Amino acid sequence: AEAYALEIERLRTTSNIAAVVAHEIRNPMTAITGFVQMMNNDSANPYSPFTQIMESEITNINQIVTDFLVLSKPTLHQSSSFSVIETIQEVIDEFCGKFNKREITCHLHRINQNPVLLGNKASLKQVFFNILTNSCEAIDHNGQIDITFSLTDETLCIFIQDDGNGMDEPTLAAIYQPFFSTKEHGTGLGMLISKKIIVDHKGTLEVESLQGAWTKVIIHLPLSNDSLH
Numbered sequence: 001a002e003a004y005a006l007e008i009e010r011l012r013t014t015s016n017i018a019a020v021v022a023h024e025i026r027n028p029m030t031a032i033t034g035f036v037q038m039m040n041n042d043s044a045n046p047y048s049p050f051t052q053i054m055e056s057e058i059t060n061i062n063q064i065v066t067d068f069l070v071l072s073k074p075t076l077h078q079s080s081s082f083s084v085i086e087t088i089q090e091v092i093d094e095f096c097g098k099f100n101k102r103e104i105t106c107h108l109h110r111i112n113q114n115p116v117l118l119g120n121k122a123s124l125k126q127v128f129f130n131i132l133t134n135s136c137e138a139i140d141h142n143g144q145i146d147i148t149f150s151l152t153d154e155t156l157c158i159f160i161q162d163d164g165n166g167m168d169e170p171t172l173a174a175i176y177q178p179f180f181s182t183k184e185h186g187t188g189l190g191m192l193i194s195k196k197i198i199v200d201h202k203g204t205l206e207v208e209s210l211q212g213a214w215t216k217v218i219i220h221l222p223l224s225n226d227s228l229h
């Protein structure tokens with residue numbers, strides 16, 4: 001429990017720094033992005049190979065800044081009541097093309113109840129987007145992702161399991177570290193952001209994995225009393 005409190009405290013510090021950095025970088029980046037795009041739209045641009053690389057690198061920077069802004073924003077300032085299972089279904093539908101391209105099947109195992117959460121729907125979608133992205137990236141050719149639920153009195157448990165490459169112990173221990181990534185083009189912010197959003201909802205996020213076999217993400221979300229429909 002003490003280690004968990006430390007982790008949360010580290011998250012808060014990271015978020016504060018993130019807020020400052022993201023705001024300072026965002027405005028100048030908007031100007032640079034605009035000018036580089038203008039150069040690339042000019043067919044007479046003599047620096048074309050270089051400015052095209054600039055545009056793609058700028059896209060990477062903008063992605064990191066966007067991730068940092070998510071980290072720095074209070075999650076619950078825009079709360080509403082929504083169905084968690086339907087929200088996950090929406091993310092899966094948006095993912096459909098990515099699944100098909102890689103021969104990945106994703107099964108959402110519905111339950112009889114339709115638990116409703118009071119929280120930030122866009123943020124929750126971001127969490128499932130991040131987790132499904134990681135699962136897809138962990139699957140080499142074809143594979144399967146299973147999403148299952150268990151509902152106790154006031155808590156919804158969500159299990160997202162893939163049969164991808166899994167992680168060894170040191171990797172598993174490092175997944176919430178800012179910028180930790182084992183991927184060539186990874187930002188290493190996806191799991192940190194997901195953890196932050198779930199903690200903001202007073203929930204917990206845990207990951208279990210067996211290298212070469214599977215990874216399982218376990219999310220506990222507290223629901224309000226009148227959440228069963």
Ligand code: ADP
Pocket residue numbers: 130134135138162164165166167171175180181182183185186187188189190191192215
């Ligand atoms: P990124 O995806 O940009 O690398 P993340 O924060 O999303 O950053 O993930 C951090 C690291 O955790 C990944 O680089 C990967 O090594 C590991 N990881 C996360 N999810 C999975 C998964 N489902 N299967 C295997 N490894 C994973």
Ligand code: MG
Pocket residue numbers: 130133134190191
């Ligand atoms: Mg990721």
